[in-house]
Amino acid sequence: MQMEERLSGNENAEGGGENSVQQQQQLTEPLNCNGHLDRGDEAGDSCNRKFKKRAPLVGVFVILITIIIVLAGVKFSGCPDPPVAAHCCPDGWVGYGGKCYYFSEAEGTWNNSQSNCSSFGASLAAIDTPQEMAFIKRHKGLSEHWIGLRREPGQPWKWTNGTEFNRWFEVRAQGECAYLNDDAVTSSWCDTVRYWICSKPAGRTA
CATH class of the missing domain: 3.10.100.10 (Mannose-Binding Protein A, subunit A)
Structure with missing residues (x-):
């Protein structure tokens, strides 16, 4: 009976060690753009595709902000001075x-x-x-x-x-x-x- 308990304890220890190793590997593996574990080139391609889709929107936003700033400056500088005698x-x-x-x-x-x-x-x-x-x-x-x-x-x-x-x-x-x-x-x-x-x-x- 003691022999069986020792064997069972050793198996549990070995199982616990394998789980610990797997957890450490997960912690050291890189995350992809969605916050999930990176599983290779497929995940990287997905991240790149999403970035490419968002890039034009960012560019349009920057252009709109620039136009607004320019128009605001033109309007301000174009205000006539108050009439002078x-x-x-x-x-x-x-x-x-x-x-x-x-x-x-x-x-x-x-x-x-x-x-x-x-x-x-x-x-x-x-x-x-x-x-x-x-x-x-x-x-x-x-x-x-x-x-x-x-x-x-x-x-x-x-x-x-x-x-x-x-x-x-x-x-x-x-x-x-x-x-x-x-x-x-x-x-x-x-x-x-x-x-x-x-x-x-x-x-x-x-």
């Missing part, structure tokens, strides 16, 4: 640097020219910068034009608004009223008749 000058006037200028077609004395400018809510032109000077010379042509610079005997040059001239350009001759010829600012008696230049701040429109 623009300078506006009356008909017959020329705009530059936030001012409106009128170049007369008639001639008059310095005082008459200033009166004409005043009737338009303007004054004989004050010239504040070299850029403004170049602009006025370009538009007036070769004719002599009165500008808004005058002095009383023994007094400094002043603009029509009472501001003292800072002498950033030379005023030639010894007259009392200044005018602009074809290349420089010079002066003469105020009763001489010439064309004139009016200027005023430009209006604004929304």
